[in-house]
Amino acid sequence: MKTLIRGGRLVDPKNSIDGRYDVLIDGTIVKEISKSIRKVDDGTRIIDASKRVVAPGLIDVHCHLREPGFEYKETIRTGTTAAARGGFTTLVCMANTNPVNDSRSITEFIVDRARAEGVCKVLPCGAVTKGLRSEELSEIGEMFEAGIVAISDDGRSVRGAGLMRKALEYAKIFRLPVISHCEDETLSGGFVHEGRASLLTGLDGIPAIAEELIAARDIAIARYVDSPLHLTHVSTAGSVEIIERAKRTFRKITCDTCPHYFTLTDEATLTYDTNTKVNPPLRSQEDVSAIKEGLRKGTIDVIATDHAPHELTSKDVEFDLATFGISGFETALALSLTLVREDILDLKGLLMKMTVNPAKLLGLTAGVLAEGAPADVIVFDPDTEWTVDRNSFASKGKNTPFHGMTLRGRNLFTMVDGKIVFNELG
Amino acid sequence: MNWKRKDLLGIRGLSTEEILFILDTAESFKDISRREIKKVPTLRGKTVITLFYEPSTRTRTSFEIAAKRLSADTINISSSTSSSTKGESLKDTARNLESMRPDAIVIRHGMPGAPHMLAGVLDSSIINGGDGSHEHPTQALLDLFTIRDKKGRIDGLKVVIVGDIAHSRVARSNIFSLKNFGNEVICCGPPTMIPPHMETLGVRVEYDLKRAVRNADVIMMLRIQKERGGTTYIPSTKEYSALYGLGRQHVETAADDAIIMHPGPMNRGIEISDDVADGPSSVILDQVENGVAVRMAVLYLLIGGEA
Numbered sequence: 001m002k003t004l005i006r007g008g009r010l011v012d013p014k015n016s017i018d019g020r021y022d023v024l025i026d027g028t029i030v031k032e033i034s035k036s037i038r039k040v041d042d043g044t045r046i047i048d049a050s051k052r053v054v055a056p057g058l059i060d061v062h063c064h065l066r067e068p069g070f071e072y073k074e075t076i077r078t079g080t081t082a083a084a085r086g087g088f089t090t091l092v093c094m095a096n097t098n099p100v101n102d103s104r105s106i107t108e109f110i111v112d113r114a115r116a117e118g119v120c121k122v123l124p125c126g127a128v129t130k131g132l133r134s135e136e137l138s139e140i141g142e143m144f145e146a147g148i149v150a151i152s153d154d155g156r157s158v159r160g161a162g163l164m165r166k167a168l169e170y171a172k173i174f175r176l177p178v179i180s181h182c183e184d185e186t187l188s189g190g191f192v193h194e195g196r197a198s199l200l201t202g203l204d205g206i207p208a209i210a211e212e213l214i215a216a217r218d219i220a221i222a223r224y225v226d227s228p229l230h231l232t233h234v235s236t237a238g239s240v241e242i243i244e245r246a247k248r249t250f251r252k253i254t255c256d257t258c259p260h261y262f263t264l265t266d267e268a269t270l271t272y273d274t275n276t277k278v279n280p281p282l283r284s285q286e287d288v289s290a291i292k293e294g295l296r297k298g299t300i301d302v303i304a305t306d307h308a309p310h311e312l313t314s315k316d317v318e319f320d321l322a323t324f325g326i327s328g329f330e331t332a333l334a335l336s337l338t339l340v341r342e343d344i345l346d347l348k349g350l351l352m353k354m355t356v357n358p359a360k361l362l363g364l365t366a367g368v369l370a371e372g373a374p375a376d377v378i379v380f381d382p383d384t385e386w387t388v389d390r391n392s393f394a395s396k397g398k399n400t401p402f403h404g405m406t407l408r409g410r411n412l413f414t415m416v417d418g419k420i421v422f423n424e425l426g
Numbered sequence: 427m428n429w430k431r432k433d434l435l436g437i438r439g440l441s442t443e444e445i446l447f448i449l450d451t452a453e454s455f456k457d458i459s460r461r462e463i464k465k466v467p468t469l470r471g472k473t474v475i476t477l478f479y480e481p482s483t484r485t486r487t488s489f490e491i492a493a494k495r496l497s498a499d500t501i502n503i504s505s506s507t508s509s510s511t512k513g514e515s516l517k518d519t520a521r522n523l524e525s526m527r528p529d530a531i532v533i534r535h536g537m538p539g540a541p542h543m544l545a546g547v548l549d550s551s552i553i554n555g556g557d558g559s560h561e562h563p564t565q566a567l568l569d570l571f572t573i574r575d576k577k578g579r580i581d582g583l584k585v586v587i588v589g590d591i592a593h594s595r596v597a598r599s600n601i602f603s604l605k606n607f608g609n610e611v612i613c614c615g616p617p618t619m620i621p622p623h624m625e626t627l628g629v630r631v632e633y634d635l636k637r638a639v640r641n642a643d644v645i646m647m648l649r650i651q652k653e654r655g656g657t658t659y660i661p662s663t664k665e666y667s668a669l670y671g672l673g674r675q676h677v678e679t680a681a682d683d684a685i686i687m688h689p690g691p692m693n694r695g696i697e698i699s700d701d702v703a704d705g706p707s708s709v710i711l712d713q714v715e716n717g718v719a720v721r722m723a724v725l726y727l728l729i730g731g732e733a
Contacts, residue, residue, distance in 0.1 A: 194621075194622065195622070195623060196623045196626050198621075199621050199622075199623050199624070199626070199627065200438065201538055201539065201560060202538035202539075202557070202558050202559040202560025202561065202595060202598060203538050203539070203558075203560075204559075205621075207622075271542075272538070272539030272542050272543060313515075316515075316517060317515055317516065317517070318516060318535070318537040318539065318540050318543065319537065319538065319539045319543075320537040320538070320558075321537070
């Protein structure tokens with residue numbers, strides 16, 4: 001089956017292309033890209049992308065699909081459906097499932113489920129330590145054979161610098177990136193950013209230094225053992241500063257942030273809305289500005305969602321008791337496009353952080369829209385206005401602080417390996 | 427002015443006009459408690475529930491007496507008698523209570539924002555009787571009432587709040603109200619008990635008690651919040667007492683007509699010496715008495731309108 005995506009503005013950051021092109025897909029592969037493809041075979045599907053942007057499918061290096069164990073929060077099917085709507089064609093799902101993805105059998109389970117149920121591609125991230133307990137390393141090699149693309153104890157840091165050192169060293173065998181969630185638990189323990197807002201609400205704070213200390217620690221270890229390290233969901237000005245300085249002399253450091261960290265400040269927690277409860281917490285205006293500057297300067301390489309779906313009842317309680325996390329797939333692109341309108345990034349630069357850079361981090365061939373590449377393609381309207389309605393989310397997780405907000409930019413079409421999995425183009 | 431709010435969730439957000447309106451209303455109720463027959467029919471037929479998830483003697487009794495003196499029916503629920511021990515959520519407990527048509531629910535809870543959550547889902551008036559380290563609005567109101575009574579004004583005063591500021595809802599509510607009226611507020615305590623960014627509230631921080639209390643018009647003492655981990659912020663209560671316990675030598679350097687306040691419960695010999703607690707400058711028992719009048723005013727304003 002052939003598909004022709006006609007008349008769109010093709011933005012492929014990998015090849016530095018931004019212009020009007022037609023894209024012909026044959027089977028699972030991009031067959032031809034040229035200014036105008038007139039002659040098509042009978043039976044070719046024609047997709048009119050005029051006035052839209054055509055781009056490689058987005059890659060999310062950090063999400064939670066909750067399966068196995070927490071199917072009431074999300075499943076691989078609902079999660080990948082939501083991701084495809086949001087414009088993502090490849091996902092890395094974190095290991096904090098139940099059981100934890102710390103063994104070959106769980107990795108195989110996720111890979112099999114994703115093959116059977118997944119709407120887009122799912123790449124599991126294995127746990128650094130067994131049970132995320134920071135006691136002993138997981139069988140990383142076995143999980144690697146089963147298909148993990150990174151290791152992380154996301155949700156918490158690997159406690160103990162000695163163990164983190166071993167993880168960074170051991171991961172080198174498989175060239176697996178180690179993804180670090182930076183949080184010193186002796187300093188955290190709160191529920192919101194420690195700042196002016198927490199002073200007003202009386203909610204226990206998580207200081208910025210809880211993140212920065214571990215960022216600095218893990219960078220020092222990575223440099224010492226010469227291993228690649230990826231710091232995830234960076235949220236503070238101090239972290240950006242530490243990473244920027246480290247990158248000058250050590251090239252194997254990368255990092256990501258999430259849309260909520262450059263969109264909302266801790267002011268959003270003043271109403272005790274539990275949908276604003278996320279870890280790391282929403283930070284101060286100064287931090288938000290530094291994150292944006294980090295994105296602009298390239299200190300921050302990747303935008304990830306940290307899609308963390310939760311059932312309503314876990315958020316419909318006292319703020320202290322509510323779960324941490326934001327359901328992010330279906331708002332990520334629109335929130336990120338704000339960076340383009342604010343002149344922080346151009347469209348190519350933004351898509352770089354959601355396609356090329358994540359692909360490079362994970363060693364994938366995806367994230368490119370070129371002849372011969374797998375046909376992971378999205379078509380979005382960067383300007384259309386829409387109002388977030390959490391009840392219309394495909395994700396089971398309705399936990400979003402953006403409910404009711406009007407956003408600009410919306411994905412309209414997603415193709416994974418040549419198969420149309422989402423189409424609102426009409 | 428006309429009272430418009432359904433709930434009293436905190437001092438922050440109240441205008442000076444609203445606060446004065448409550449104080450003036452309380453003034454007219456104070457007299458009732460000194461009569462031989464301490465009861466008026468103002469809230470006859472109204473029901474007030476006190477829902478306390480944390481222990482309390484003063485606040486709960488004060489609310490109950492206030493409600494009863496206005497002829498409201500009161501029901502007290504404490505965490506040991508509530509369904510929380512059976513796993514029922516706060517929202518469900520509150521919704522069930524609401525089905526019995528109370529007019530007001532006074533809630534005390536260990537977690538900040540719990541009253542705000544209830545206010546969002548219930549039609550009853552919600553009164554915050556203390557939520558975690560956040561606010562304790564009726565305490566700040568009765569403190570302000572007492573200050574006005576003793577000092578004749580509630581502006582331009584030098585007020586020192588001493589103790590565990592970080593974990594004190596009394597401190598927060600008092601800071602909001604006192605700054606709102608343009609007082610100088612100094613927070614004094616060990617740095618481990620003073621949260622960052624205090625200066626953004628217009629408050630001065632002083633670690634030395636002697637310096638802090640000099641020429642003070644009002645000294646408010648707080649207790650160490652043992653239930654909120656207060657003792658891990660200091661090496662020992664003995665050392666705390668030596669550094670931050672208020673004694674007569676401190677009171678002597680304050681203004682001549684300085685008043686000493688404490689929201690209770692007091693730990694005599696730790697944050698305050700006996701001779702200060704029982705001395706001529708102490709207004710601690712006046713605070714308790716005024717608490718009833720202020721809570722009568724709050725109940726009256728929130729649920730005393732047309733039935």
